[in-house]
Amino acid sequence: AQSVTQLGSHVSVSEGALVLLRCNYSSSVPPYLFWYVQYPNQGLQLLLKYTSAATLVKGINGFEAEFKKSETSFHLTKPSAHMSDAAEYFCAVSVTGSNYQLIWGAGTKLIIKP
Protein backbone atom coordinates (compact mmCIF):
# COMPACT_ATOMS: atom_id res chain seq x y z
CA ALA A 1 0.00 0.00 0.00
CA GLN A 2 1.13 3.51 -0.71
CA SER A 3 2.21 5.68 2.18
CA VAL A 4 3.75 9.06 2.85
CA THR A 5 6.13 9.88 5.68
CA GLN A 6 6.93 13.41 6.74
CA LEU A 7 9.93 13.53 9.02
CA GLY A 8 9.34 15.86 11.95
CA SER A 9 5.96 17.00 13.16
CA HIS A 10 7.51 20.40 13.96
CA VAL A 11 10.40 22.16 12.27
CA SER A 12 11.79 25.42 13.62
CA VAL A 13 14.03 27.73 11.59
CA SER A 14 15.21 31.29 11.98
CA GLU A 15 13.91 34.00 9.68
CA GLY A 16 16.18 34.13 6.64
CA ALA A 17 17.43 30.56 7.08
CA LEU A 18 16.94 27.64 4.73
CA VAL A 19 13.67 25.75 5.03
CA LEU A 20 13.80 22.00 4.45
CA LEU A 21 10.72 19.86 4.99
CA ARG A 22 11.14 16.18 4.31
CA CYS A 23 8.75 13.84 2.55
CA ASN A 24 9.29 10.22 1.60
CA TYR A 25 6.77 8.07 -0.16
CA SER A 26 6.31 4.43 -0.92
CA SER A 27 4.88 3.50 -4.27
CA SER A 28 5.52 0.73 -6.72
CA VAL A 29 4.57 2.89 -9.69
CA PRO A 30 5.50 6.45 -10.66
CA PRO A 31 3.48 8.76 -8.45
CA TYR A 32 2.03 12.20 -8.59
CA LEU A 33 3.32 14.16 -5.63
CA PHE A 34 1.93 17.26 -3.96
CA TRP A 35 2.81 19.77 -1.30
CA TYR A 36 0.01 21.74 0.32
CA VAL A 37 0.17 24.51 2.90
CA GLN A 38 -2.42 25.22 5.59
CA TYR A 39 -2.46 28.51 7.45
CA PRO A 40 -4.23 28.58 10.82
CA ASN A 41 -7.97 28.04 10.62
CA GLN A 42 -7.94 27.85 6.83
CA GLY A 43 -8.26 25.21 4.16
CA LEU A 44 -5.30 23.70 2.33
CA GLN A 45 -3.70 25.46 -0.60
CA LEU A 46 -1.59 23.81 -3.29
CA LEU A 47 2.07 24.84 -3.13
CA LEU A 48 3.39 22.69 -5.95
CA LYS A 49 2.91 19.42 -7.76
CA TYR A 50 5.08 16.84 -9.51
CA THR A 51 3.53 15.11 -12.52
CA SER A 52 6.50 13.27 -14.09
CA ALA A 53 7.80 16.25 -16.05
CA ALA A 54 10.76 18.16 -14.59
CA THR A 55 12.09 16.64 -11.38
CA LEU A 56 12.63 20.08 -9.85
CA VAL A 57 9.28 21.71 -9.32
CA LYS A 58 8.83 25.37 -8.49
CA GLY A 59 5.81 26.48 -6.56
CA ILE A 60 4.29 29.56 -5.04
CA ASN A 61 5.87 31.77 -2.37
CA GLY A 62 9.42 30.82 -3.38
CA PHE A 63 9.12 27.13 -2.50
CA GLU A 64 10.44 24.31 -4.62
CA ALA A 65 10.70 20.54 -4.35
CA GLU A 66 12.84 17.93 -6.04
CA PHE A 67 11.59 14.48 -6.97
CA LYS A 68 14.28 11.86 -6.38
CA LYS A 69 13.12 8.46 -7.51
CA SER A 70 16.15 6.63 -6.15
CA GLU A 71 15.48 8.03 -2.69
CA THR A 72 11.66 7.98 -3.01
CA SER A 73 11.73 11.52 -1.73
CA PHE A 74 10.06 14.83 -2.51
CA HIS A 75 11.54 17.30 -0.04
CA LEU A 76 10.31 20.88 0.08
CA THR A 77 12.79 23.73 0.30
CA LYS A 78 12.93 27.51 0.41
CA PRO A 79 16.25 29.37 0.48
CA SER A 80 15.20 32.04 2.96
CA ALA A 81 12.38 31.70 5.47
CA HIS A 82 9.94 34.51 6.05
CA MET A 83 7.68 34.98 9.03
CA SER A 84 4.68 34.53 6.74
CA ASP A 85 5.82 30.97 5.98
CA ALA A 86 4.71 29.83 9.42
CA ALA A 87 2.05 27.23 8.67
CA GLU A 88 1.49 23.50 8.47
CA TYR A 89 2.73 21.71 5.37
CA PHE A 90 1.34 18.47 4.01
CA CYS A 91 2.90 16.11 1.50
CA ALA A 92 0.61 13.82 -0.48
CA VAL A 93 0.88 11.16 -3.16
CA SER A 94 -1.64 10.10 -5.78
CA VAL A 95 -1.12 6.90 -7.67
CA THR A 96 -3.00 5.71 -10.72
CA GLY A 97 -5.53 3.19 -9.57
CA SER A 98 -5.84 4.73 -6.12
CA ASN A 99 -9.50 5.46 -6.69
CA TYR A 100 -9.14 9.23 -6.76
CA GLN A 101 -7.61 9.48 -3.32
CA LEU A 102 -4.55 11.30 -2.15
CA ILE A 103 -2.48 9.54 0.47
CA TRP A 104 -1.49 12.22 3.00
CA GLY A 105 1.46 12.65 5.25
CA ALA A 106 0.84 13.61 8.86
CA GLY A 107 1.93 17.19 8.30
CA THR A 108 4.85 19.31 9.48
CA LYS A 109 4.31 22.51 11.37
CA LEU A 110 6.87 25.10 10.34
CA ILE A 111 7.83 27.58 13.05
CA ILE A 112 9.77 30.70 12.13
CA LYS A 113 11.93 32.30 14.82
CA PRO A 114 12.52 36.04 14.53
Added chain:
Amino acid sequence: SQTIHQWPATLVQPVGSPLSLECTVEGTSNPNLYWYRQAAGRGLQLLFYSVGIGQISSEVPQNLSASRPQDRQFILSSKKLLLSDSGFYLCAWSVGVPGNTIYFGEGSWLTVV
Protein backbone atom coordinates in the same frame (compact mmCIF):
# COMPACT_ATOMS: atom_id res chain seq x y z
CA SER B 1 -12.78 30.32 -12.48
CA GLN B 2 -13.79 27.61 -10.07
CA THR B 3 -14.75 28.36 -6.48
CA ILE B 4 -15.81 26.26 -3.52
CA HIS B 5 -18.07 27.45 -0.73
CA GLN B 6 -18.47 25.70 2.57
CA TRP B 7 -20.71 26.60 5.50
CA PRO B 8 -21.19 27.22 8.31
CA ALA B 9 -17.67 28.30 9.18
CA THR B 10 -18.12 27.64 12.88
CA LEU B 11 -20.59 25.46 14.72
CA VAL B 12 -21.06 24.57 18.39
CA GLN B 13 -23.47 21.70 18.90
CA PRO B 14 -24.52 19.65 21.94
CA VAL B 15 -23.93 15.92 22.08
CA GLY B 16 -26.79 14.05 20.47
CA SER B 17 -27.85 16.90 18.20
CA PRO B 18 -27.94 16.63 14.39
CA LEU B 19 -25.39 18.08 12.01
CA SER B 20 -25.50 19.43 8.50
CA LEU B 21 -22.48 20.92 6.73
CA GLU B 22 -22.91 22.03 3.16
CA CYS B 23 -20.50 22.54 0.32
CA THR B 24 -21.02 23.79 -3.21
CA VAL B 25 -18.63 24.12 -6.12
CA GLU B 26 -19.01 26.65 -8.90
CA GLY B 27 -17.42 26.91 -12.31
CA THR B 28 -17.00 23.23 -13.09
CA SER B 29 -19.12 20.22 -13.96
CA ASN B 30 -19.11 16.69 -12.60
CA PRO B 31 -16.41 17.27 -10.02
CA ASN B 32 -15.13 14.64 -7.61
CA LEU B 33 -16.14 15.81 -4.16
CA TYR B 34 -14.56 15.00 -0.79
CA TRP B 35 -15.13 15.48 2.92
CA TYR B 36 -12.05 15.43 5.14
CA ARG B 37 -11.69 15.87 8.88
CA GLN B 38 -8.81 17.18 10.96
CA ALA B 39 -9.04 16.36 14.64
CA ALA B 40 -7.01 18.62 16.93
CA GLY B 41 -3.30 18.01 16.40
CA ARG B 42 -3.88 15.27 13.86
CA GLY B 43 -3.57 14.97 10.11
CA LEU B 44 -6.14 14.74 7.36
CA GLN B 45 -8.66 11.93 7.43
CA LEU B 46 -10.75 11.25 4.32
CA LEU B 47 -14.35 10.65 5.37
CA PHE B 48 -16.30 10.45 2.12
CA TYR B 49 -15.78 10.96 -1.57
CA SER B 50 -18.15 11.11 -4.50
CA VAL B 51 -17.56 10.74 -8.22
CA GLY B 52 -21.13 11.59 -9.23
CA ILE B 53 -24.65 12.38 -8.08
CA GLY B 54 -25.83 9.81 -5.56
CA GLN B 55 -22.47 8.00 -5.59
CA ILE B 56 -20.89 8.13 -2.16
CA SER B 57 -17.96 6.11 -0.88
CA SER B 58 -17.27 5.97 2.83
CA GLU B 59 -13.72 5.60 4.03
CA VAL B 60 -14.29 5.49 7.76
CA PRO B 61 -17.20 3.77 9.56
CA GLN B 62 -18.80 6.27 11.95
CA ASN B 63 -22.00 8.07 12.73
CA LEU B 64 -21.56 10.52 9.87
CA SER B 65 -23.11 10.30 6.41
CA ALA B 66 -22.77 12.22 3.18
CA SER B 67 -25.10 12.98 0.32
CA ARG B 68 -24.77 14.51 -3.11
CA PRO B 69 -28.22 15.68 -4.18
CA GLN B 70 -26.91 17.80 -7.05
CA ASP B 71 -23.82 17.67 -9.25
CA ARG B 72 -21.97 20.39 -7.36
CA GLN B 73 -23.44 20.03 -3.88
CA PHE B 74 -22.05 17.84 -1.13
CA ILE B 75 -23.59 17.56 2.32
CA LEU B 76 -22.15 16.04 5.49
CA SER B 77 -24.70 14.97 8.09
CA SER B 78 -25.14 13.27 11.39
CA LYS B 79 -28.29 12.31 13.24
CA LYS B 80 -26.62 12.34 16.68
CA LEU B 81 -23.28 13.98 17.28
CA LEU B 82 -20.63 12.51 19.56
CA LEU B 83 -17.90 14.40 21.40
CA SER B 84 -15.39 12.67 19.16
CA ASP B 85 -16.96 14.33 16.11
CA SER B 86 -15.36 17.64 17.08
CA GLY B 87 -12.82 18.85 14.57
CA PHE B 88 -12.13 20.87 11.46
CA TYR B 89 -14.10 19.65 8.44
CA LEU B 90 -12.90 20.36 4.94
CA CYS B 91 -14.78 20.00 1.70
CA ALA B 92 -12.72 19.61 -1.45
CA TRP B 93 -13.09 18.98 -5.16
CA SER B 94 -11.12 17.78 -8.14
CA VAL B 95 -11.82 16.84 -11.74
CA GLY B 96 -10.53 14.21 -14.10
CA VAL B 97 -8.25 11.35 -13.30
CA PRO B 98 -6.08 10.64 -10.29
CA GLY B 99 -3.21 13.08 -10.17
CA ASN B 100 -5.34 16.13 -10.65
CA THR B 101 -5.09 18.77 -7.96
CA ILE B 102 -7.58 18.68 -5.10
CA TYR B 103 -8.91 22.12 -4.13
CA PHE B 104 -10.13 22.79 -0.63
CA GLY B 105 -12.79 24.98 0.91
CA GLU B 106 -12.09 27.20 3.89
CA GLY B 107 -13.27 24.62 6.40
CA SER B 108 -15.85 24.36 9.15
CA TRP B 109 -14.99 24.19 12.82
CA LEU B 110 -17.29 21.87 14.72
CA THR B 111 -17.22 21.77 18.50
CA VAL B 112 -19.44 19.21 20.16
CA VAL B 113 -20.15 20.05 23.81
